[in-house]
Amino acid sequence: MVEHRPLSDIIAYAILTLGVFIVAFPVYLALIASTHDAATVVGGRMPLSPGDQMLENYYRAVFIGGARTSREPVAQMLINSFISALGIALGKIFISMLSAYAVVYFRFPFRKTAFWIIFVTLMLPVEVRIYPTYKVVADLKMLDTYAGLILPLIASATGTLLFRQFFMTIPEELLEASRIDGAGPFRFFWDTLLPLSVTTIAALFVIQFIYGWNQYLWPLLITTQDSMQTIVIGIKKMLYTTDELAEWQLAMATAILAMLPPVAVVVFMQRLFVRGLVETEK
Amino acid sequence: MANVTLRNVRKTYAGGFEAIKGIDFEVGDGQFCVLVGPSGCGKSTLLRMVAGLETITGGEIDIGGRVVNQVEPADRDIAMVFQNYALYPHMSVYNNMAYGLRNRGMAEGQIKTRVTEAARILELSTMLERKPRQLSGGQRQRVAMGRAIVRQPKAFLFDEPLSNLDAKLRIAMRVEIRKLQRRLSTTSIYVTHDQLEAMTLADILVVMNGGMVEQIGNPLDIYQKPATTFVASFIGAPPMNLMPAQSDELKSQLPSGGAGILGIRPEDFVITRENVPDGVALDLTVEAIEKVGAETFVYGSRQSVAQGVAANPGELPPGEVIVRVPGAVGPAIGERIRAVAARDKLHLFSSDGRKRVEI
Numbered sequence: 001m002v003e004h005r006p007l008s009d010i011i012a013y014a015i016l017t018l019g020v021f022i023v024a025f026p027v028y029l030a031l032i033a034s035t036h037d038a039a040t041v042v043g044g045r046m047p048l049s050p051g052d053q054m055l056e057n058y059y060r061a062v063f064i065g066g067a068r069t070s071r072e073p074v075a076q077m078l079i080n081s082f083i084s085a086l087g088i089a090l091g092k093i094f095i096s097m098l099s100a101y102a103v104v105y106f107r108f109p110f111r112k113t114a115f116w117i118i119f120v121t122l123m124l125p126v127e128v129r130i131y132p133t134y135k136v137v138a139d140l141k142m143l144d145t146y147a148g149l150i151l152p153l154i155a156s157a158t159g160t161l162l163f164r165q166f167f168m169t170i171p172e173e174l175l176e177a178s179r180i181d182g183a184g185p186f187r188f189f190w191d192t193l194l195p196l197s198v199t200t201i202a203a204l205f206v207i208q209f210i211y212g213w214n215q216y217l218w219p220l221l222i223t224t225q226d227s228m229q230t231i232v233i234g235i236k237k238m239l240y241t242t243d244e245l246a247e248w249q250l251a252m253a254t255a256i257l258a259m260l261p262p263v264a265v266v267v268f269m270q271r272l273f274v275r276g277l278v279e280t281e282k
Numbered sequence: 283m284a285n286v287t288l289r290n291v292r293k294t295y296a297g298g299f300e301a302i303k304g305i306d307f308e309v310g311d312g313q314f315c316v317l318v319g320p321s322g323c324g325k326s327t328l329l330r331m332v333a334g335l336e337t338i339t340g341g342e343i344d345i346g347g348r349v350v351n352q353v354e355p356a357d358r359d360i361a362m363v364f365q366n367y368a369l370y371p372h373m374s375v376y377n378n379m380a381y382g383l384r385n386r387g388m389a390e391g392q393i394k395t396r397v398t399e400a401a402r403i404l405e406l407s408t409m410l411e412r413k414p415r416q417l418s419g420g421q422r423q424r425v426a427m428g429r430a431i432v433r434q435p436k437a438f439l440f441d442e443p444l445s446n447l448d449a450k451l452r453i454a455m456r457v458e459i460r461k462l463q464r465r466l467s468t469t470s471i472y473v474t475h476d477q478l479e480a481m482t483l484a485d486i487l488v489v490m491n492g493g494m495v496e497q498i499g500n501p502l503d504i505y506q507k508p509a510t511t512f513v514a515s516f517i518g519a520p521p522m523n524l525m526p527a528q529s530d531e532l533k534s535q536l537p538s539g540g541a542g543i544l545g546i547r548p549e550d551f552v553i554t555r556e557n558v559p560d561g562v563a564l565d566l567t568v569e570a571i572e573k574v575g576a577e578t579f580v581y582g583s584r585q586s587v588a589q590g591v592a593a594n595p596g597e598l599p600p601g602e603v604i605v606r607v608p609g610a611v612g613p614a615i616g617e618r619i620r621a622v623a624a625r626d627k628l629h630l631f632s633s634d635g636r637k638r639v640e641i
Contacts, residue, residue, distance in 0.1 A: 173367075174370065176335050176362070176364070176368065177362070177368040179334075179355045180335075180361065180362050181382035181385055181429075182356035182357075182386055191381070195372040196371065
């Protein structure tokens with residue numbers, strides 16, 4: 001038992017509050033900046049209380065785009081980001097579940113080798129193989145398409161490893177009972193493995209959705225039309241202006257909007273996490 | 283409703299290890315066969331070969347007149363109860379039982395009839411909508427049995443189904459399994475390492491050791507006439523006392539003149555001061571006493587033999603003898619006693635322990 005002293009409580013809370021403050025303050029600043037007009041934001045004295053331009057700024061960011069730099073409105077970018085993040089997360093789950101299923105449950109020659117080859121690709125991030133990948137995607141005429149944004153990113157060694165570890169905790173007898181109950185490989189996967197994997201799938205979905213949402217280098221390379229841009233690139237482009245002031249208030253509004261979907265995914269999926277933790281008995 | 287016949291069944295693993303070294307036996311229609319033996323003797327492997335979960339590398343397995351060596355587990359018309367039950371954790375009790383039937387394309391109405399009937403027999407009717415994790419160990423066990431029953435298979439296979447239960451429940455379930463099997467009269471093969479379970483359940487007992495059959499027969503016959511020293515010490519608790527017959531103390535008392543190994547069950551001794559004309563008497567010093575209530579076990583060391591260390595775990599050290607005395611009255615520790623066994627209670631084996639010799 002830890003001895004309970006009011007003083008140590010106060011110190012602990014003080015440290016925690018400081019930590020939260022350090023993390024939250026920049027976010028707060030972005031939120032405040034998105035509610036003032038451009039002049040206030042660039043004026044050098046950043047106010048700490050909300051301004052009255054909030055609706056105006058968000059409306060412009062989402063539906064019209066920057067006035068002087070004629071960017072795409074954020075709505076389209078949000079849709080692009082959402083489609084590619086969702087595609088990447090679901091694709092990764094699909095591919096890695098199937099490959100883990102093969103590696104764990106099927107006896108075929110060079111099974112171990114196959115697993116190790118998958119494992120080794122963990123050490124090859126997108127950046128390392130970016131040139132050949134670009135070449136393949138270009139040859140397949142997938143530049144400026146959703147397929148081009150999604151497909152090269154859906155192979156996941158991490159996911160395969162995660163599912164493999166999970167599948168190996170499922171008792172062998174469950175597979176044997178299924179075999180005696182007349183369930184073939186597909187039925188076993190669909191009727192038993194998939195329902196048992198729900199919490200693992202949820203965990204992987206959260207991680208991979210955010211991974212997909214935050215992609216920067218790859219979408220930057222393969223999208224040339226503004227209509228295919230993702231929001232992460234959109235923010236960057238808003239700040240990169242040659243001979244005029246950046247519209248900080250719009251950029252900040254965009255940043256806040258870019259943050260919302262990942263936060264929503266985490267908040268929503270947390271319920272599944274908790275359920276998974278409570279009902280762990282197999 | 284079928285015979286299960288094993289003909290010279292063998293299993294050799296890829297590495298060359300021979301787990302099953304040629305086994306023959308037949309389980310008649312409706313009979314309850316128990317495979318018993320120490321861990322690693324191949325009994326589970328053999329059962330899994332009957333189930334189709336392990337390949338057969340030699341010989342034939344025949345279920346209901348059909349050789350099933352190359353038949354998939356699902357098509358062998360057997361049902362298996364696993365040690366850890368292997369219930370589908372995400373399915374309700376009802377669906378756990380219905381799953382195998384659905385996979386066979388049975389009509390939902392007929393499934394319902396069968397599951398309801400099985401649930402009634404097993405007293406699970408009120409729990410059909412629960413998930414396995416909401417059940418106690420004994421209830422899970424019954425669901426696993428129910429999953430086997432609804433299939434109405436030719437044979438039930440049990441792989442140590444009671445070893446995850448506590449002692450009391452194990453005895454209750456043991457009786458239940460036996461009653462159920464009598465009632466359904468389905469041919470059954472049951473694997474256990476518990477010799478008490480084996481004795482109480484079996485119509486035919488198969489004692490296995492090192493991938494081979496040591497003895498097959500009616501449990502009482504095996505108890506009364508063990509064929510080898512292995513069976514003698516494995517069946518019965520506490521085990522049969524085994525001692526070399528050529529020692530000075532025994533040589534003169536035995537008609538055979540003292541060759542091979544002499545075996546005497548603990549309950550066949552009588553503690554007495556008198557000499558018996560026709561039998562064996564051992565002079566013991568009492569080392570330890572276990573009082574169980576209905577009976578008392580006296581651990582004595584023979585005065586004529588040097589004490590040693592047991593050759594194998596579970597065996598008695600040389601020179602130590604267990605005597606069972608009825609009731610709670612026994613000698614005191616340190617006391618010198620004489621334990622006597624009548625001639626017709628003696629078992630004699632060849633000196634390698636592989637053969638029984640009639641006295």
